[in-house]
Amino acid sequence: MRRIEFKRELGLFYGIIIGLNGAFGIEFFVLLEHAIFLAGPAVVLSLLLCGIITMLTLFSYCELGAAISRVGGEYTFAKVAFGGFTSFLTGWLRWISSVTTVALASIGLAQFISYFYPVNIPIVSVLAIVIFTFTSIRGVKKLDVLTVFSFIGIFTLLVTLGLYDQSKLVNLTSFSSIRTFMPKGVSGVLAGIMYTFSMFVGVRALIAGSTQIKNPEKNVPRAILLSIVILIVLYCLVAFIVVGVAPENYEGSEPILTYAAERIMGPIGGTLITIAGISAALMSLTTAMMVQRSIIYGLSRDGYFPRFIFSSERKFGRHLSVIIGSALAILLAASGLIVFIGYIAGFASLLVFALVNLSLIRLRRVMPRLSRPFKAPLYPYASIAGVVISLLLILFIERSALLIGFEFIVAAVIVYHLKMVGYHRLRLAVGGINLGIGGLTLFTLYLMRRGIITIDLPQGLRWTFPYLPAFIGAIFLLAGILNIAGRRRKEP
Template identity: 25%
Template sequence: MKFNPFRKENLSRYLGTDKKFVKTLGAGDLLALGIGAVIGTGIFILPGTVASTEAGPGVTLSFVIAAIVCGLCSMCYAELSSSIPVAGSAYSYGNLLYGEVIGWILGWALVLEYMLSVAAVSAGWAAYFHSLINSVGLHLPHQLENAYNPASGTYFNLVAVISVFLIALLLSRGLKTSIKLNNIAVVIKIAIIFIFIGVGLFFIKPANYKPFTPFGANGVFHGATTVFFAFLGFDVVSASAAEVKNPKRNMPIGIIGTLIIAAILYMAVSIVLTGMVHFDKLNVANPVAFALKQVNQGWIADLLSIGAIVGMSTMMLSMIYSSSRLIYSIGRDGLLPSFLGKIDKHGLPENSLWIVTTIIALMGGIFSLDELTNLVSIGTLLAFAFVSFGVILLRQRSDIPDASFKVPFYPVIPILSTLACIGMMFFLPIKTFIFAAIWFSFGLLIYFTYGYKHSKLNTQK
């Protein structure tokens, strides 16, 4: 057989394999899943720190710019997901539109995004949990309170590991139950954000908005590249396509709706926060809680701690869910061991769920991920760029059904979205590109030594 890493998958095979999933998700569930992933602890941190160091009160404009870039990409995701309603998100789109090796690279990029994100958030979840139990006089052994760092006397973050397994246990009970609890948690999280906005409005001082752009237009645009990453996660909605009722209608609503709601909430928090406290005082670990204490509203600051834990839990649920579907998709295609591509009698990819959970838990328990967070960004932007340009390839395919949602102003928006994602990459530090080169080289080694030989495409004529 001729060596061809750019051979393409067949949509009918994907649809046939994925039909074993139970279709339980409606438009509201998708919105909650997306908001759960996008609106995390960042909403309580980024508006303050970026205002203080980069954009001033103009951080609101930074969120507008970032939302526009993400909005362009979200429309591309909406068209692909409604036309290709299969599990695997950008990985599956890559296999169908570009060829297997590109699909593998995009899947490898998403593995980076999903797993590192959850591992990092699990450490934050643990920090808030420790703070809460310490306030009532309870303490875990110091050795088990943080990641491996013998110099500080810590060896394992036990709570981070437990939090990951608890979320996975919830997911293993069935998607319907998980989504119901996730929907409730998202409502609680948004309610707490509205409480902050409602209370904060009474403490806004117009003088705090002057100067509005102290670092100039360059500061606003640089701030946009930072807050852009606050929107990452909306793509997890596309990973659920195989489990969605009426995907042609509901996928665009879930993806684009998530972006609109997230953008409004981020901008509202930014306006209120920078109005309550002058921007030069907001470069603190928790600027929203700091601002509330500055206006003697400490009780709401305590409420935000609960909201942060709820917020991190929904983000972890969304990302572990997406990770398991991604690994299932790669196993389904034979590029990873086939047991990962199995669906159990309850319609769940149980094997991939627990493999993903174990890896994430170990990462969260042992490793400090501060140096690796930019890797999440570069992997995601790479996937976004390929998905955006993929719309152009999709329109040229007669074997794939027309999408119910089509990107407007075609082909201008797919091209603009592709260029915007590539442009964002150039704002990342050089060391990120070095780490990424190592990560993707390792991934390609796996593909060419295992994946290509075991691919299901080898058995298709």
């Protein structure tokens, strides 16, 4: 296989830019409000702790990225360390995480657009995904890294003006005692850490970009450290200002960041944050679309999805890989349940983090002589802590989101099992089920026609009887026959 070599010409500064560019997504803009609801003013503490935990795991990423310099990120790390189901689950969860990012970004985009012109949020978010699905197929250039400076500039301006004129920070008293600072106690802080996880994980873009960085063994860890420190400082200060400005239990129609910026800087502030939010949403949409597509390519390359359908070398496969992810993102975005989607994103990211730490531990044990240009500090304590903390934080996810998260894992088990049973037997099983559904539909229809069973159809649907069930039954029967009648071929 031909390997692509990149010129290492970027220094520490550009490394930090890559890290920040990856992290400045829509997550901070759309998830901050619920994080404040969960943790109260202690969201500042949640962000600080979340940044530190993320940094420790990113050092694991860094060691693995330097030792296994192949494309694929987390999926490749798990594949080398474990292979089998663990690697597939890692890729699958990373894909879910990217799809939820697409949904979050589209809802965020719609929310920020509605600041200028009131729009229907679910409809506009679905439209945004549809448009980006097609532009993504044709290829979109990433927005310039100048965006990083714009973000830092806008956030710094908000913080500076907020601290300069403290008369607008009406809630500063909430930071004065432990009771008001942590109204929901330690569990609130932990829930806040869980929920803010996706705000920092974007720094992992630095690992993917490390192929272009000079002296990666020195510059990449430093860039990770500095990127996270910059993010912690910026996010904590902005959260401090937002908590100080916004009333308790804020329930405004606009995002809480926009509200805070308007209060501090007037309409210009609202406009600036809105433009920054729209840029963040566009960046997140573009990046997440590309990531989810590349994960599907990777999984289909290894045979987990039909190679023919998702092959990157076929036009149909290229389109379908984007469309599948977009369809799931549309379903999520159309619900408009931003909090719920945020929880699923956190669930997937936390599990991926746990799996990456486990991969590091496993590789250190089974491949002790593997060339490691960089070694994660505080091994094994940091890695074990990364696994334990990630799994513990999952307990703070809302129950319904946790349920959906586990359903995604069940789906992963099914897909993996289907791959294992082989194509021919899979086709036979699908054919059998088709015959069963078709036969049952037609038999029920027969019983209904004979009056043996009665189903009281609504007035508006009576015209469909018996044509629609007969049509569907016939389709399933024929599909069953065609699935079973296909010729047997050698398994790859």
